[in-house]
Amino acid sequence: MGGDRRGSAAKEQAIARGLDRLREVLRARNLKMSSVREAIARAALAYEGHFRVDDLVRYLHASGVREAHMATVYRSLPLMIEAGLIQPALVPNGDGQVYEASFERERHDHLRCTGCGLVVEYKSETLEALQREIAARHGFELEEQVHELRGRCRKCRRAGASTPPPGSRRSRARTAERSPR
């Protein structure tokens, strides 16, 4: 299953900072830290790429945390989001929300191939500036932006028909983080 690779010192430290951040949020609300909570947060911070709740649970089980229950993970999601550890990643396509670690990582948006499901991250200063401007023009103070572009990637266009391959639902598509330029 997913791999808990070597714990590069840097990454381990980032995780430690993330956990501290979470503790702050908890303290601020008179909530408690717990071993399960910590394991979940640790897993979320360490997870490479996008994940769903059940992915995280599997990862936890694989990591030796025997009883990490779905319900518990669900209950900790809002806290981790508030602490800035994770973020919803893609616009849900019917099969559950996908998250990604966001702690000490810069904002980015996604391009998604409607053919093979490939996801590419990109970042555009121009885009963000434009979004702020649009919000301001309408009297809004921007808090969050959802931006996802969909189309056919090079490979799918070259290879294929104009319609996405049939019967390909819940395709745990491959992800290519970071891309050209």
Add this chain to the structure above:
Amino acid sequence: MGGDRRGSAAKEQAIARGLDRLREVLRARNLKMSSVREAIARAALAYEGHFRVDDLVRYLHASGVREAHMATVYRSLPLMIEAGLIQPALVPNGDGQVYEASFERERHDHLRCTGCGLVVEYKSETLEALQREIAARHGFELEEQVHELRGRCRKCRRAGASTPPPGSRRSRARTAERSPR
């Protein structure tokens, strides 16, 4: 409930064109038009503002179509989308997809107030051009874009605290179509 206002001739004709468009899609797939199907499409085209499946069903009932079943509406959604009659409007927040008529209407995106739920439409050529450019840069042929900005509207910022009012889920928020500039 929702109002089926006077049938301005222009609107009635647009609906007729929409239905023709739907017939084309149906014919192309060897599917059949039916009275129920037509009533559903008609309702979707006539509906003012955003709606959910159950809104449409209520609207249909109110319009005298006694047995317009949810399942049937669900089954016709993909067809209506393919025919370009409707489109998913907002990014689902947990409580079901929201649609809006899109036939012979120009693309637009939404700004959503995290305080009161107010939704404002806006349109930006610059933004669309930028999106196409980003897609192209990554070898994608753009097919669709999801873009939603969230923040606090003028009124909410003036009026209020920094956190959205508690316990305000499934708020059928008011919508202000079309806005300044």
Add this chain to the structure above:
DNA sequence: CTAACTGCAAACCATTTGCATCATT
């Protein structure tokens, strides 16, 4: 006539919640 469509009820599935019990502060 045949293939699609429709109502209805049951099935699905991601997410939420109630409750008794365990752990942190």
Add this chain to the structure above:
DNA sequence: AATGATGCAAATGGTTTGCAGTTAG
């Protein structure tokens, strides 16, 4: 000790599906 956190199972709620009967082409 007191208040939260957790596992588990049951409840939710939007959406999908199987089936038997109806209807369009």
